[in-house]
Amino acid sequence: MNFFKPFLPPDEREIIDGIAQNGTERKKGEERLFNRYAYFIKEAVYKYSLSQEEAFDLYSDTIISAIEKIANGSFQERSSLKTWVYQIFHNKYVDLLRKKSTNKNSIHHTLSMSDLLLQISDQSKTIIQKLVDKTDWEILRQRLAQIGDNCRQMLLLWADGYSDKEIAGLMEYKTSDVVKTSRLRCLEKLKQLYYTT
Amino acid sequence: MEYIDAYFNQQLGPEEARQFEQRISEDSNFAGEVAFYLSAKQALKEQVVLEKKEWFKELLAQNSSVNEAYHTGQVRKMWTYRVAAAAAILTCVFFAGYLFFSKSASPQQMADNYINENLKTLSVKMGARDSIQDGVRLYNKGQFDSSLQQFETILQRDSGNYLIKNYLGIVYLRLGNYDKALRYFRQLENYSTLFSNPAIFYQALTLLKRNQPGDKQKAKLLLQQVADNDLEGKQTAQQWLKKL
Numbered sequence: 001m002n003f004f005k006p007f008l009p010p011d012e013r014e015i016i017d018g019i020a021q022n023g024t025e026r027k028k029g030e031e032r033l034f035n036r037y038a039y040f041i042k043e044a045v046y047k048y049s050l051s052q053e054e055a056f057d058l059y060s061d062t063i064i065s066a067i068e069k070i071a072n073g074s075f076q077e078r079s080s081l082k083t084w085v086y087q088i089f090h091n092k093y094v095d096l097l098r099k100k101s102t103n104k105n106s107i108h109h110t111l112s113m114s115d116l117l118l119q120i121s122d123q124s125k126t127i128i129q130k131l132v133d134k135t136d137w138e139i140l141r142q143r144l145a146q147i148g149d150n151c152r153q154m155l156l157l158w159a160d161g162y163s164d165k166e167i168a169g170l171m172e173y174k175t176s177d178v179v180k181t182s183r184l185r186c187l188e189k190l191k192q193l194y195y196t197t
Numbered sequence: 198m199e200y201i202d203a204y205f206n207q208q209l210g211p212e213e214a215r216q217f218e219q220r221i222s223e224d225s226n227f228a229g230e231v232a233f234y235l236s237a238k239q240a241l242k243e244q245v246v247l248e249k250k251e252w253f254k255e256l257l258a259q260n261s262s263v264n265e266a267y268h269t270g271q272v273r274k275m276w277t278y279r280v281a282a283a284a285a286i287l288t289c290v291f292f293a294g295y296l297f298f299s300k301s302a303s304p305q306q307m308a309d310n311y312i313n314e315n316l317k318t319l320s321v322k323m324g325a326r327d328s329i330q331d332g333v334r335l336y337n338k339g340q341f342d343s344s345l346q347q348f349e350t351i352l353q354r355d356s357g358n359y360l361i362k363n364y365l366g367i368v369y370l371r372l373g374n375y376d377k378a379l380r381y382f383r384q385l386e387n388y389s390t391l392f393s394n395p396a397i398f399y400q401a402l403t404l405l406k407r408n409q410p411g412d413k414q415k416a417k418l419l420l421q422q423v424a425d426n427d428l429e430g431k432q433t434a435q436q437w438l439k440k441l
Contacts, residue, residue, distance in 0.1 A: 017432070024393060024429070027320045034253055035260050056257070060250045117235070119207070124221040124228075131232030132239075140240045156248070159241030169393065184198045191198075191233055 011036075012081040019070040026071070033070075034063050037085050048093055058096060062089040071161055143193040151186035158183055201234045252321065259318055259337065304413050307437055308406035316367055332364060341372050359388040366399060375407040398423045398430030405437075417441050 008016070015036065018029020040062070044055035066085050069075050075084060117125050144152060150171075157167045164176035164183065173179045203209050204217045221228045318337045321330055332347035345368045352361045366381035379400055386396035401419035404412040420441075423434040 014432075024320070024395070028315065031256060031320070034256050038257060038260065041257075056254070057250070060253050061246075063253065064246055064249055119205070120221070121218045124218040127221055127228050128232050128235065131228060132236050135232070135236040135240075137236075137240060140236060141244070144240060144244060155237075155241050156245055159238055160245045180202075184202060187198055187234065187237060190237055191230075194233070 008077060008081065015081065016070055016075065016077075019067055020073075029070075030063075030067055033066065033085075037063075037082065037089075040086070040089055044089075044093065050096075054096070058092050059089065062092050065092070068161060140194055143190055146193055147186060147190050151182075151189060154179070154183055155186055155190070198230070198234065201231055205234070255321060255337075303408075304405040304416065304441065305408050307440065308402055311402060311433065312371070312406070316371070319364070319367070329360060329364075336364070336368060341368055344368055345372070359385055363395070363399075366403075370399070370403050370406065375403050378403045393429045395429040397428055398434060401430075401434070401437075413441060 011032075015029050015032045018025050018032065020026075021029070038059065041052070041055045041059045044050050044058055045052055048055070050058065062085060065088055066075070075081075078084075079087075117128060120128060144155075147155075154167060154171060157170065158164075162170070164179040167179045167183070168174070168176050171179070173182070200217070204214060209217060221231060319333045321333050321337070328347065328351055332344045332351065335341075335344035335347060345365070348361050348365050348368065352358065352365065355361065362381045362385045366378045366385060369375070369378035369381065382396050382399045382403060385394065386400070388394060388396075397419050401416040401423065404416040404419070417438065420434040420438050422428070423430050424438060428434075
């Protein structure tokens with residue numbers, strides 16, 4: 001038992017519980033979380049001398065990251081939600097500063113891919129990383145727009161961390177197995193479009 | 198693709214996972230498939246982020262209270278501490294009052310609070326640009342009559358669309374036409390296969406807002422139904438049942 005776990009105010013508890021659910025409750029939770037600390041944007045403009053756009057991006061990235069962590073249970077409630085979100089916000093700001101000073105935008109894909117590659121052994125990881133680096137991201141994005149609304153929505157939900165069961169509920173499929181089959185079919189379709197055109 | 202999906206969902210056993218990784222080293226076509234799976238997921242994730250940012254922009258534009266929150270929560274000056282001390286005393290008084298009065302909040306107040314918090318704006322579907330979403334955007338701009346017209350037109354074409362019935366119920370509720378709102382929410386209740394259906398909770402909400410003789414009792418029964426059957430709105434229903 002964690003004796004240092006603080007008592008979360010009801011509004012913070014409501015946000016966390018909302019995001020931990022699925023469907024409309026999750027969406028409402030995400031909206032509440034975004035609105036709750038949106039004043040960080042102006043703080044960043046004044047305190048960190050960022051442009052409005054940079055501050056908005058920083059805050060949006062913070063909220064997206066917070067949503068992901070709450071949804072997968074990484075937020076352990078060792079501090080209040082506000083303190084925790086501010087910590088992410090500050091860390092993102094430090095990352096931004098580093099990025100600005102070293103101009104490392106080009107490694108964006110390599111960095112963000114690392115999460116997905118974590119479970120592969122080192123030798124295979126190197127092979128996959130090299131192949132991923134060859135991806136034509138622009139073409140891939142274009143093909144994504146061409147696979148059809150249903151496929152696109154399903155794949156976007158999958159990439160957003162929704163399980164096949166949750167997608168079944170949201171898109172009104174009968175079972176998660178049907179979603180899985182359709183999702184893999186959509187990925188195949190995307191692959192064919194990517195390689196054949 | 199299913200094999201690759203199973204690996205990344207950690208559904209393969211240790212031996213199968215080892216074989217999977219070995220195959221990456223030995224079979225360049227397979228390695229290409231794995232790389233594509235990961236690239237596709239990465240490109241999709243980036244798209245999700247872009248669409249969420251677009252949604253956040255809309256939220257920011259809608260939420261004028263953000264600026265107020267900033268102005269009230271910003272620069273600390275000495276006099277603010279004095280004000281804060283006075284406010285602390287007042288807060289205690291108000292809190293005591295709140296504890297006393299919150300138990301007896303009127304049904305209409307509870308309904309109004311819920312509507313202000315949850316139904317003032319409706320979620321716009323990420324990336325979607327269709328007539329339903331146009332209706333939602335009109336609603337979010339406060340153009341209830343236009344959004345009503347939009348939703349009614351769609352319903353004529355697609356009479357079985359549960360989403361439209363939900364939206365129509367909400368718009369009529371906001372317009373104060375509670376009978377029509379109830380009619381649409383009752384129709385929505387018939388869609389029993391939906392994963393999440395707020396129909397019964399919304400009927401209770403409408404009855405509390407209408408507040409005619411007998412409405413409160415009917416609403417209580419509906420809220421009890423929501424709480425007992427773990428339906429959408431359960432948390433709020435439980436809170437309200439304590440207060441009603």
